[in-house]
Amino acid sequence: MRITSVETSVVALPFTMGGPHPPFAGRPWDRLEILLVRVETEDGLVGWGEAFGHAAIPATKAALDSVVAPLAIGRDARAIEPLTRELMHATHLLGRNGAHLYAISGIEIALWDLLGKRANQPVWALLGGRQRDSLPAYASLLSYANDLPLVAKNTAEARAAGYRHIKLHEVTREAVIVAKEAAPDAAIMLDVNCAWTPPVARDMAESLAAEGLYWLEEPVWPPEDAAGLANLRRHGMRLSAGENTAGLFGFKTLVEAGAIDIAQPSVTKIGGIGEMLRVFRLCQAHGVEVIPHCPYFGPGFVATLHIAAALCERPLVEVLWLEMEANPFDPWVRARDGQVAVPQGPGLGCDPDPAILARYAMAPPVRTETRFAA
Ligand SMILES: [Mg+2]
Known part of the structure; x- marks a missing residue:
């Protein structure tokens, strides 16, 4: 065909x-x-x-x-x-x-x-998954440039909207502290988008050690510094990375170096669903959890729902904390009460x-x- x-x-x-x-x-x-x-x-x-x-x-x-x-x-x-x-x-x-x-x-x-x-058949079935109506999601807050009142306000609103996991795109310990105060019963993640050199990352990890982060994402510049991540990981914090990793062999380098606890491959970047599958199998063989990166709002997001439904042991779908005027893929690209629905129609299930x-x-x-x- x-x-x-x-x-x-x-x-x-x-x-x-x-x-x-x-x-x-x-x-x-x-x-x-x-x-x-x-x-x-x-x-x-x-x-x-x-x-x-x-x-x-x-x-x-x-x-x-x-x-x-x-x-x-x-x-x-x-x-x-x-x-x-x-x-x-x-x-x-x-x-x-x-x-x-x-x-x-x-x-x-x-x-x-x-x-x-x-x-x-829906894609999750082609991948060998079992039927699930919905998956837990996490609120991925955009950067408020360390404006702490805005971090606190949006964290509280995300928790009130039903999210139990909330990720910040900030770079300070103070932002984590105000988020924890705003949502004391939520798990907080911090994504610094490769902001720190390994020595700075080490100091930051030590200062954040008592804050109980659920994970620290992309703490090291450059993202391919597997040894820098592996050294940092010895400080005991769960590290995640992978949205900027080049394919299966990029993940092989990270995994073999003991650089990450959580792999975050991105389906619209890495080569599609097949390459995601290969990364899942690699991580399975090394005891590394996979929680895909998916801050997008079209078929890539929906494909991630199918992948997570079929392959993630503990699915947690990234949903950017923002409000769209409309979306051609509504309602599948929005969360409700901290959950996202999994399409059940053939293919991605949402034209x-x-x-x-x-x-x-x-x-x-x-x-x-x-x-x-x-
Ligand atoms: Mg990220």
């Missing part, structure tokens, strides 16, 4: 976040942008994927439209593993992490959606609402296609 077209489009969704919108790449970050990948096969079936993301979207979209989509056209949509392998090999000279891998991820997710639709797609489209879709003789 050959792929006849790959279409890329971007929607931009206005949102509020309980504080001022932070600047990113020289402009305020006040729209959630989603890069959607629509793959169609010769029988007219359509699958949806999502490629990372945020400020990287123009680069990822260029990689898709100019290189990855043309390579995928005409290929068998069911042969996901060999096609992904070939796409990765064909583009490896362009980088083993970054825009081209994100582009491959978007197509790969769409192929799983197609596979499930063709088999009339986008065309009216919402049209209303928030940033530009007309770009289509790569080939017509075959009948």
Whole structure:
């Protein structure tokens, strides 16, 4: 069943976040942008994927439209593993992490959606999971730039909304202390996005030792410093990382170094669902827990629901703490009472609402296609 077209489009969704919108790449970050990948096969079936993301979207979209989509056209949509392998090999000279891998991820997710639709099975069932209606979620607060009253206010509101796990994107012990005071019965995680060199991270870990963090995420710069993470881990705090790790072999380096307690692979970045599966198996063999990274709002988020439902022993789904005006994948991309519902329909189980797609489209879709003789 050959792929006849790959279409890329971007929607931009206005949102509020309980504080001022932070600047990113020289402009305020006040729209959630989603890069959607629509793959169609010769029988007219359509699958949806999502490629990372945020400020990287123009680069990822260029990689898709100019290189990855043309390579995928005409290929068998069911042969996901060999096609992904070939796409990765064909583009490896362009980088083993970054825009081209994100582009491959978007197509790969769409192929799983197609596979499930063709088999009339949800993706979680194709992955061998058991049926679950919902999964626990955690509130992933955006950065309030160490504005402690805003950290406290949003932590309290997230707890009141039903979340029992709340993650901060701050870099100070004071932020952790005010969050604990605002939600004393919640587990608090701290994600510093690789802010610290190993010596600074060591001092910070010592000062945070008494605060009982559920995990400390990406404490070390650069993220591939496996030895730096492994040394820090000896201080007794649970460390998580992986959203910036390059594929299975990047995780192999982290796991073999004893660098992490929790692996956080990201389905829209790492190469899609198949590469996530390989990371799960690797981590299983080394006693490392996997809690995927998924701060996105389209098919990548929904694919993570299927993966977590099927493969996570203790699922905990990352949901950014913000309020979107609308989303073409509603209601599947929102949490309620600290839980997210797992779609039960074929494939990813949620095609986008065309009216919402049209209303928030940033530009007309770009289509790569080939017509075959009948
Ligand atoms: Mg993170």
